[in-house]
Amino acid sequence: MARRVVVVGAGVYGAAVAAELAVRGVGTTVVEAGAPAGGTSGATFSWTNSCGKKPRSYHDLSVAGMAAHRRLAADVPHSDWYHEGGNLEWAADEPGRAALRRKVAEVLDFGYEARWLDRVEVLRLEPDLNPDRLPDDEIAYFPREGWIEPTRLVGYLLSTAISRGAELVRDDAAAGFGVEGDAITTVLLTSGRRVPVDAVVNCAGPSAARVAELAGLKLAMRNTLGALVYTSPVAVAVSRVIHAPDIHLRPDGAGRLLLHTRSLDAAARDLDTGPGHTHARRDLDEDTLAAVLAAGRALYPALKSATVESTRVGERPIPGDGLPVLGRARALPNFHFAVSHSGATLSLHAATLVADELLGQDHTATLAPFRFERF
Ligand SMILES: Cc1cc2nc3c(=O)[nH]c(=O)nc-3n(C[C@H](O)[C@H](O)[C@H](O)COP(=O)(O)OP(=O)(O)OC[C@H]3O[C@@H](n4cnc5c(N)ncnc54)[C@H](O)[C@@H]3O)c2cc1C
Incomplete structure (x- = not known):
């Protein structure tokens, strides 16, 4: 099981993935090039919906994303970032x-x-x-x-992750990966720091293609x-x-x-x-x-x-065919994607799927339409 994970990016996706991993006891480091929620998640209409999303698998993912917001808001006192x-x-x-x-x-x-x-x-x-x-x-x-206040949601999720032992590294970027065989072993940061890892999650939003490229993967956006x-x-x-x-x-x-x-x-x-x-x-x-x-x-x-x-x-951040890119890369199985448009709607639920898979759970059927390999 992955014990040391680097999450690249601290928008809604990175914060949600980090919280999912940290609450399950995974040693998590979130690397953010700037400030948390300083990317697209801080400049979004953030309407939670599945209003015209197609095909059916994307609609279902969006409906599950809306339900995840509803559940979190019901569970967390003062979670007034969610407005249905x-x-x-x-x-x-x-x-x-x-x-x-x-x-x-x-x-x-x-x-x-x-x-x-x-x-x-x-x-x-x-x-x-x-x-x-x-x-x-x-x-x-x-x-x-409805709609969400993403900056406040990101704050809550990161705080949850940090309270469970996650590290947040801000104003520093993932600048390269050390690869041995078909596995990433280290993340090299702009500052020169090297972070040893068992897995990496690419939550770099609009910069996801550049982060994938650092790992030798070509993501169309x-x-x-x-x-x-x-x-x-x-x-x-x-x-x-x-x-x-x-x-x-x-x-x-x-x-x-x-x-x-x-x-x-x-x-x-x-x-x-x-x-x-x-x-x-x-x-x-x-x-x-x-x-x-x-x-x-x-x-x-x-x-x-x-x-x-x-x-x-x-x-x-719009992948080439408009659909999310979620889950592990087949050629580099400890490199995972959590990238999509409509991330305000999808991120909580998609983060659960990505974290589950990283930790060994099988979501083959749900993730099949959103695999990186379709490109
Ligand atoms: C105008 C507009 C309207 C939208 N309306 C909606 C809507 O109504 N409903 C909806 O659901 N969605 C909407 N979206 C889309 C939604 O906002 C995004 O899908 C979501 O915010 C993406 O979140 P993210 O975490 O993937 O990306 P981001 O929030 O951009 O986070 C990625 C982070 O990665 C960091 N990063 C990048 N490269 C590196 C690196 N090498 N190392 C470390 N960190 C790095 C960046 O600094 C950034 O903070 C809208 C977007 C826009 C722009």
């Missing part, structure tokens, strides 16, 4: 409505909770929504969806950038995730709202970014930010007094 308020979505035109009808039919077919609401019912849930921006009916409601706007605190009743045609938003604690539009992602793409970095407000142009706020105000007039408090740009 549901999600509302509607479309502006007939092609959009047809696509939403198809999506709702598909998720219902998968046994997922979804129902149609009309404007009056939606205004009971979200009384501050501008009624003029809502259609009469065909507003989809997904009641078991097609990462994209996304930008998010955080408003100043506003006295407005927003209780859930909202997917309106022009804007997506959700609460973000202490009265702030988190806003996202497609134009923000386009603006993010135009930035000169380095992988895994977050960016400050000065990087996004004022016209783009004004348009995002205007779209928010059109939906929730109480946002009249809101200002842009901050923005962040995150890099979505």
